[in-house]
Amino acid sequence: DQDDIEPIKMCGVGVAVANGIDDVKIVADSSADVLAIKSVPYASAPLTIRTTQKEYVDNDALDVAEMVKDLLSNTEKTTTACPGVGDWIDAFGDAKYVFCVTITSGLSGSYNSAMTAKQNYEETYPDRKVFVIDSLSAGPELKLIIEKLQELILDQKTYEEICTLIPQYMEHTGLIFTLESVRNLANNGRVSHLIASAVGILGIRILGRASDQGTLEQLYKCRGEKKALPTLLKMLHDHNFNGKKLRIGHVFNEQAAIKIKDLVLTDYPDANIEIYPLRGLCSFYAENGGILIGFEKE
Ligand code: X90
Numbered sequence: 398d399q400d401d402i403e404p405i406k407m408c409g410v411g412v413a414v415a416n417g418i419d420d421v422k423i424v425a426d427s428s429a430d431v432l433a434i435k436s437v438p439y440a441s442a443p444l445t446i447r448t449t450q451k452e453y454v455d456n457d458a459l460d461v462a463e464m465v466k467d468l469l470s471n472t473e474k475t476t477t478a479c480p481g482v483g484d485w486i487d488a489f490g491d492a493k494y495v496f497c498v499t500i501t502s503g504l505s506g507s508y509n510s511a512m513t514a515k516q517n518y519e520e521t522y523p524d525r526k527v528f529v530i531d532s533l534s535a536g537p538e539l540k541l542i543i544e545k546l547q548e549l550i551l552d553q554k555t556y557e558e559i560c561t562l563i564p565q566y567m568e569h570t571g572l573i574f575t576l577e578s579v580r581n582l583a584n585n586g587r588v589s590h591l592i593a594s595a596v597g598i599l600g601i602r603i604l605g606r607a608s609d610q611g612t613l614e615q616l617y618k619c620r621g622e623k624k625a626l627p628t629l630l631k632m633l634h635d636h637n638f639n640g641k642k643l644r645i646g647h648v649f650n651e652q653a654a655i656k657i658k659d660l661v662l663t664d665y666p667d668a669n670i671e672i673y674p675l676r677g678l679c680s681f682y683a684e685n686g687g688i689l690i691g692f693e694k695e
Contacts (some may be wrong), residue, residue, distance in 0.1 A: 422492035455677035485514030501611030533611030537691025
């Protein structure tokens with residue numbers, strides 16, 4: 398059937414065609430919320446969420462609902478950790494060409510860790526190459542980058558071509574979000590005090606975007622979902638959504654995600670929209686009810 402044929406068709410990237418499918422691999426940290434993809438080898442390097450009692454590894458075995466529930470009733474400090482150099486090298490496996498996507502270097506050490514892993518990997522195996530991509534974002538924007546990598550690989554683009562095309566694509570992607578709480582972000586020093594204090598008031602949510610530096614930029618605050626959803630739509634307009642791909646990740650808030658999808662389709666009838674639950678790391682920081690939207694822009 399089709400699934401058996403496809404992997405042969407893509408046979409590595411450009412110059413390495415004769416060496417077969419194991420030659421190319423997409424790797425991302427678990428902030429991408431992507432556990433597996435079709436047709437191209439893929440691995441996810443997990444971040445971890447830690448209390449003094451317990452460690453949650455953000456892999457496919459994690460029960461996100463249980464973690465979110467546990468942490469709601471937990472009052473002690475919870476921290477997170479990015480993949481270590483060894484975790485990244487494990488994820489690279491034995492691929493000749495690796496495309497490695499990380500959460501923003503503006504908020505995490507994941508990118509630095511991946512860069513060290515790249516150095517070690519290329520020193521140990523001089524014929525292998527790793528292209529590390531700092532997403533300057535989190536969640537659904539990484540998903541868009543991974544989908545584009547997959548498309549370029551299946552299109553038989555060479556390693557060098559992809560190294561040029563992906564940064565160009567990323568100039569045309571963005572991330573907006575709405576959060577009902579920034580408690581975990583604030584407790585871990587990942588947002589300014591200004592933003593943290595805005596959301597201290599019950600019922601107030603913030604709307605914002607990933608800044609060009611890969612940090613949280615607050616654009617609005619509002620009370621209640623009724624106002625938040627049209628504002629998200631306005632933000633998409635303001636940030637030049639091209640009417641094509643949009644990815645909505647949510648923390649146990651599928652209802653709002655569906656409403657957003659319907660609103661978007663009214664203005665952009667040809668949009669390609671997918672809704673999915675966020676995994677551990679993004680659920681921890683975006684918190685219950687949180688919505689992250691990755692989109693393509695002009
Ligand atoms: O290295 C680590 O321990 C991970 C730290 C990650 C901190 C930020 C995670 C943000 C997740 C929250 C809203 C979207 C913000 C996007 C700004 C670039 C998602």
